[in-house]
Amino acid sequence: xxxxxxxxxxxxxxxxxxxxxxxxxxxxxxxxxxxxxxxxxxxxxxxxxxxxxxxxxxxxxxxxxxxxxxxxxxxxxxxxxxxxxxxxxxxxxxxxxxxxxxxxxxxxxxxxxxxxxxxxxxxxxxxxxxxxxxxxxxxxxxxxxxxxxxxxxxxxxxxxxxxxxxxxxxxxxxxxxxxxxxxxxxxxxxxxxxxxxxxxxxxxxxxxxxxxxxxxxxxxxxxxxxxxxxxxxxxxxxxxxxxxxxxxxxxxxxxxxxxxxxxxxxxxxxxxx
Numbered sequence: 001x002x003x004x005x006x007x008x009x010x011x012x013x014x015x016x017x018x019x020x021x022x023x024x025x026x027x028x029x030x031x032x033x034x035x036x037x038x039x040x041x042x043x044x045x046x047x048x049x050x051x052x053x054x055x056x057x058x059x060x061x062x063x064x065x066x067x068x069x070x071x072x073x074x075x076x077x078x079x080x081x082x083x084x085x086x087x088x089x090x091x092x093x094x095x096x097x098x099x100x101x102x103x104x105x106x107x108x109x110x111x112x113x114x115x116x117x118x119x120x121x122x123x124x125x126x127x128x129x130x131x132x133x134x135x136x137x138x139x140x141x142x143x144x145x146x147x148x149x150x151x152x153x154x155x156x157x158x159x160x161x162x163x164x165x166x167x168x169x170x171x172x173x174x175x176x177x178x179x180x181x182x183x184x185x186x187x188x189x190x191x192x193x194x195x196x197x198x199x200x201x202x203x204x205x206x207x208x209x210x211x212x213x214x215x216x217x218x219x220x221x222x223x224x225x226x227x228x229x230x231x232x233x234x235x236x237x238x239x240x241x242x243x244x245x246x247x248x249x250x251x252x253x254x255x256x257x258x259x260x261x262x263x264x265x266x267x268x269x270x271x272x273x
Contacts, residue, residue, distance in 0.1 A: 003077060003208070004047070004077070004207070004208075006133070008043055009076065009099075009131070009167060010133040010134075011030065011040060011043065011044065012044070012048065012074075012076070012099065013099060013133050013134055013164075013165045013167060014030060014133075014165070015030055015048065015054065015061060016053070016074070016099055016100075016101060016164040016165060017134055017136070017163070017164045017165030018030070019054070019061070019164070020101075020102070020165070023062070023063060024057075024060050024061065024062040025060065025061050026061075027041070027056070027059050027060065027061055028059070030061065044056075044061070046258075047258075048064070048074075049064065050258045051064075051066070051074065051206070051207065051258055052064040052205055053074050066101070066205050067101060071101065071204050071205060072100060072101060072102055072104055072204070073098045073099060073100045073101055073107075073204055074098060074099050074100075074204065074205050074206075075096060075097070075098045075204055075205065075206040075207065075209075076098060076099060076167070076207050077095070077096070077097040077209075077210075078094075078095070078097075078200065078202075078206060078208070078209045078210070079094070079095045079096075079209075079210050079212075080092070080093070080095075080198065080200055080211045080212070081093045081212045081214075082198055082211070082212070082213045083213075083214045084180055084214065084215050084216060085216060086216040087182065088179060088180040088181060088182045088186075089175070089176065089177055089178060089179065090174075090176045090179035090180060091173070091174075091175050092173065092174045092175070093171065093172075093173050094171060094172055094173075095169065096169070096170055096171070097167060097168070097169045098167070098168060098204075099164065099165070099166070099167045099168075100162050100163060100166070101164060102164065103161040103162065103164075104161055104162040104163075105157065105158060105162075106155055106156065106157045106158065107155070107156040107170065109153070109154040109155075110151065110153055110154075111151070111152040111154070113150040113151075113152075115190070115191055116150050117149065118149065118150055119149070119151060119152045120175060120176050121175055121176050121177055122173070122175035122176075123145050123147060123172065123173075123174050124145075124174075125143035125144065125145055125154060126143070126170070126171040127143075128141035128142070128143050128156055128168060129168070129169045129170075130162070130166060130167070130168050130169075131166070131167040131168075131169070132165075132166050133165075134165045134166075136163060136166055137160075139158050139160060139161075139162055139166060140158070141156060141157065141158050141159075141168065141170070142159075143155070143170060143172070144157075145172070152174075154172055156170045180196050181196065181270075182216075182270060183270055184270060187270075195267050195268065195269050196267070196269070196270075197225070197227075197234070197236065197265045197266065197267045198211055198213060198265065198266050199211075199227050199234070199263055199265040199266075200256075200263070200264050200265070201262075202256075202259050202260070202261045202262055202263070202264070203261060204261070206259060207257065207258060208255070208256070208257055209255070209259055209264075210254065210255050210256070212251065212253045212254075213251070213266060213268065214250060214251050215250045215251070215252070215268070215270075216250065217250055217270065217271050218247075218249050218250050218271065219247070219250075219252060219268040219271065220269045220270065220271045220272050221267075221268060221269040222245065222247050222252045222266070222267065222268045222269075223245070223266075223268075224239045224243045224254050224264065224265070224266060224267075225238065225239055225264065225267050226239050226241075226262060226263065226265070227264065228263065234265075236265055236267060241256065241259055241260060241264075242256075243256055243259075243264075244256075244257075245266075252266060254266040
């Protein structure tokens with residue numbers, strides 16, 4: 001699935017800004033040109049209505065049920081990329097692109113490093129970027145991290161508040177030495193399981209979520225799972241939503257489109273000897 005185009009993002013921004021100001025709008029206010037009606041209508045139905053962000057009622061667009069569930073934003077894209085070295089080092093990059101449903105002062109993100117008493121060896125906030133297709137006004141953003149024990153808190157703050165119609169992209173990077181086992185025996189010794197995994201939590205309505213893992217070898221097994229996290233462990237179950245899993249030599253990608261809220265994981269095993 002390709003990323004949303006700038007024109008599609010502008011269309012989404014216009015809809016959410018008008019809903020913020022008026023609660024309901026006419027479809028013709030958004031798509032006045034009949035020649036573009038079908039294509040744009042299908043976009044807003046697939047991207048927004050399927051995620052509960054809007055409700056199409058005849059010739060009107062109304063706020064969807066998500067507004068009643070205290071969700072502050074709609075995630076256009078969540079993209080996680082991991083590189084695994086030959087000795088098991090983990091380089092982890094996470095990028096999130098979102099648009100607020102209500103004014104947004106801050107985004108808070110928590111990372112919990114299971115099976116460890118300390119957080120990642122390296123944690124870095126990257127530059128926050130704001131896209132304002134409707135020219136609603138300048139907003140400055142700041143990303144700060146705080147590490148305590150095996151927890152990392154990342155806060156992205158906005159001044160003034162980000163409002164519906166403005167889109168923010170924020171990202172961070174972590175690095176851990178010898179995080180993964182490189183053989184089944186090593187993984188068993190480290191974590192008492194016979195596989196490695198990376199997860200993604202969907203806590204807000206999301207259009208596209210991806211996990212890509214680049215390994216030092218072609219895995220003997222790669223699967224998509226749903227995950228349940230307890231204070232001391234992570235339990236994996238068969239995935240029950242549509243997904244796309246790609247295995248290309250040493251690269252494995254799990255892609256989810258319009259996933260329901262929950263936690264999902266990409267699981268793999270090293271080659272057998």
